[in-house]
Amino acid sequence: MAxxxxxxxxxxxxxxxxxxxxxxxxxxxFFGTVLFSIALIFLNHIFxxxxxxxxxxxxxxxxxxxxxxxxxxxxxxxxYILTRVGII
Numbered sequence: 382m383a384x385x386x387x388x389x390x391x392x393x394x395x396x397x398x399x400x401x402x403x404x405x406x407x408x409x410x411f412f413g414t415v416l417f418s419i420a421l422i423f424l425n426h427i428f429x430x431x432x433x434x435x436x437x438x439x440x441x442x443x444x445x446x447x448x449x450x451x452x453x454x455x456x457x458x459x460x461y462i463l464t465r466v467g468i469i
Contacts, residue, residue: 408465411458418451 425439425447463469 408458408462411454411461415451415454415458418447418454422447422451 422444426444430438460469
């Protein structure tokens, strides 16, 4: 019966592949977060308010924080990519 290998027992030539995969996954998550934040702005503050009662509509403070978070996540995405490439 073959023993399962954990991260610590993997041979070095197999460990080299994992950081590349994790780096790509992180970039996908960053881009997804930016796109999700933009979609949330459009959904909550442009499309849905006309269908919601006044009490259920999102407030301006949530719009401010969403608008601030989109460029912040975008900056983190670019910084992460530049760090992984080795420019920063």
